[in-house]
Amino acid sequence: MVPDNGPLADADGGKGAAVDRTADVRIVSDESGEPGLIAVVRLSLSDKLAEDEVWQEHFDVHLKWLPDNIQRICGYGFTEILNNAIDHSGGSTVLCWANIEANAVVLAIADDGIGIFEKLKLHFALDDHRHAILELSKGKLTTDKARHTGEGIFFTSRMFDDFFILANHLGFSHSADGDWLIEVKPKEDPGTHVSMSIDIGSKRTTKEVFDMFADPSSDDLTFSKTHVPVVLARHGSNELISRSEAKRVLSRFEGFKEVLLDFAGIEWIGPAFADEIFRVFHLANPEIRIAYVRASESVKQMIDRAIAGAACPPNRGEL
Numbered sequence: 001m002v003p004d005n006g007p008l009a010d011a012d013g014g015k016g017a018a019v020d021r022t023a024d025v026r027i028v029s030d031e032s033g034e035p036g037l038i039a040v041v042r043l044s045l046s047d048k049l050a051e052d053e054v055w056q057e058h059f060d061v062h063l064k065w066l067p068d069n070i071q072r073i074c075g076y077g078f079t080e081i082l083n084n085a086i087d088h089s090g091g092s093t094v095l096c097w098a099n100i101e102a103n104a105v106v107l108a109i110a111d112d113g114i115g116i117f118e119k120l121k122l123h124f125a126l127d128d129h130r131h132a133i134l135e136l137s138k139g140k141l142t143t144d145k146a147r148h149t150g151e152g153i154f155f156t157s158r159m160f161d162d163f164f165i166l167a168n169h170l171g172f173s174h175s176a177d178g179d180w181l182i183e184v185k186p187k188e189d190p191g192t193h194v195s196m197s198i199d200i201g202s203k204r205t206t207k208e209v210f211d212m213f214a215d216p217s218s219d220d221l222t223f224s225k226t227h228v229p230v231v232l233a234r235h236g237s238n239e240l241i242s243r244s245e246a247k248r249v250l251s252r253f254e255g256f257k258e259v260l261l262d263f264a265g266i267e268w269i270g271p272a273f274a275d276e277i278f279r280v281f282h283l284a285n286p287e288i289r290i291a292y293v294r295a296s297e298s299v300k301q302m303i304d305r306a307i308a309g310a311a312c313p314p315n316r317g318e319l
Contacts, residue, residue, distance in 0.1 A: 036099060036100060037097065037098075037099040038059070038062050038063070038097075038098040038099055038100065039058055039059055039062055039096075039097065039098050040095070040096070040097040041054065041058045041059075041095070041096045041097070042093060042094075042095050042096075043093065043094050043095075043096065044092065044093055045085065045086055045089065045091050045092055045093060045094055045111065045113075049086050051078070051079040051082040051083045051086060052079055054082060054096065055075055055078050055079050055082070058096075059074075059078065059096070059098050059107075060074075060075060062098070063098070063105070066105065066200060067200070067201075069202070069203065069204065069205045069206075070105060070198060070200060070202065072205070072206050073159045073160065073198055073204065073205075073206055074105055074107060074198070076155075076156065076159065076206055077107060077156040077159060077160060077196050078096075078107050078109070080152035080153070080155075080156050081107075081109045081152070081153070081156060081194045081196075082094065082096065082109055083152070084116070084152060084153070084192075085109060085111040085113070085192070087144065087147070088113075088116070088119060088143060088144070089111040089112075089113025089114065089116075089119075089191060089192060090113040090114045090119070091111040091112040091113030091114075091190075091191055092112060093111070093112055094109060094110065094111040094112075095109070095110045095111075096108070096109050096110075100200075101197070103199060103200050103201065104161065104197045104198060104199050104200060105197060105198055105200060106195065106196070106197040107195070107196050107197070108193070108194065108195040108196075109193075109194050110189075110191060110192070110193040110194070111191040111192055112189075112190050112191040113190070113191045113192060114190075114191075115167035115168040115190065115191060115192055116132075116136070116165065116167045116168075116192045117129040117132040117133060117136075117167050117168040117170060118132075118167070118168045119143060120132035120135065120136060120141065120143065123143040124141075124143075127248075129168050129169075129170050130170070130181060130232070130235060131248060133170065133172045133181055133232055134228075134232040134233055134248060134249070135251065135252070136153060136172070137154075137172075137174075137179060137228060137229055137232055138154075138226050138228055138251075138252060139151055139153075139154030139155075139213075139223065139226050140154075140223065140226075140252065140255050140256075141252075149223075151223055153165075154213075154223075154226075155209055155210065155213075156196065157174040157196075158174075158209050158212070158213075158227075159198070159204065159206060159209050160196040160197060160198045161175060161176065161197055161198045161199055161202065162174075162175045162195075162196065162197045162198075163175070163194075163195075163196045164194070164195045164196070165192065165193070165194050166184060166192070166193040166194075167191065167192040167193065169183065169184050169185070170182065170183060170184060171183075171184050172232075174229075178229065178231070178262070178264040178265060178294075179229035179231065179232060179262070179264075180231070180265075181231070181232055212225075213225045213226065213227075215257055215258075224256055224257040224258065225256060225257065225258040225259070225260065226256050226258075226259055226260070227260045227262060228249065228259060228260065228261050228262065229262045229264065229265075230249060230261050230262060230263050230266055231262075231263075231264060231265035231266055233245055233248055233249050234266070239268055239269070239270065240266065240269045240270065240273045241269070241270030241272060241273055242270065242272055242273060243272050243273065243275075243276040243280075245273055246272070246273045246274075246276035246277050246281075247276065249261070249277065250276070250277060250281050253281070253285070253288060253290075254285065254288070256288065257287070257288060257289065258288070258289045258290075258291070259288065259289070259290050259291070260291050260292070260293060261277070261290060261291070261292040261293075262292070262293050262294055263292060263293070263294050263295040263296065263299050264293075264294040266295075266296065266299060267296050267298060267299070268296070268298045268299060268302075269298075269299050269302050269303075270302070271302055271305065271306070273302075274299075274302040274303050274305065274306040275305075275306045275309065277290065277306070278290065278303050278306035278307050278310075279306045279307065279309050279310045282310060283310060
């Protein structure tokens, strides 16, 4: 639910309202845990804005009743996404809100900047906004390597039950059911809108998610595994048939030790697409393990055909 901007325009009046130098703030309800909107905060994006202070002062204080694991996930996700808006959006304001819907905590952050997909497209000279979403889904993608790792959105999307980004007329959704790209009709609203929700009864923890994508043999448990939804490489109803399409999927795989390709939503792939990933790339990078899940029988046949053509023992296969 996106709150009406109306109440914020009158944020300096009424019960529970507060105004300071950096933000117009309206706390809508208390920490009782009753269903409904908890807090809405409009912030001026400036160098002095600190995401942890916003979380602690305006949101965490109203969510103390949540289980510890849910509090940690919400705190991690909120601060990562707000920091992205502060450092990368190029916008002037950001609207943050939290509410309870159907026994789930919902957090949302919307800035008025350039839009995350446009930002990535321009910085990395990508083909289009869809290409930007594909790269973003892999993780380790940032326009500011000196100050960021590019891991925040990847891990946040895996910690919450549902994660959604709307920007530049496209929507990217991640959940346990899969990853989806949605075309959105042009709107007047600029910037990037992120929403994330998690069931209050979830037993998921931040450590569990970090460990899932770390190399257990490494002492520092660095981010070494990634999960790539192959459906994001497809344009419209077009099938994935070419080597150039495969190379887009393979881009930056050298930064990982293990890659899990998720073929949910893909009914068929061409032989050249399969060969480029499961034979050509493997022969050039035998140390990188490529596994796959949720492949149809037709997709499996093409993958098996490509693997059979390799002249060395496979380091890839179905999970």
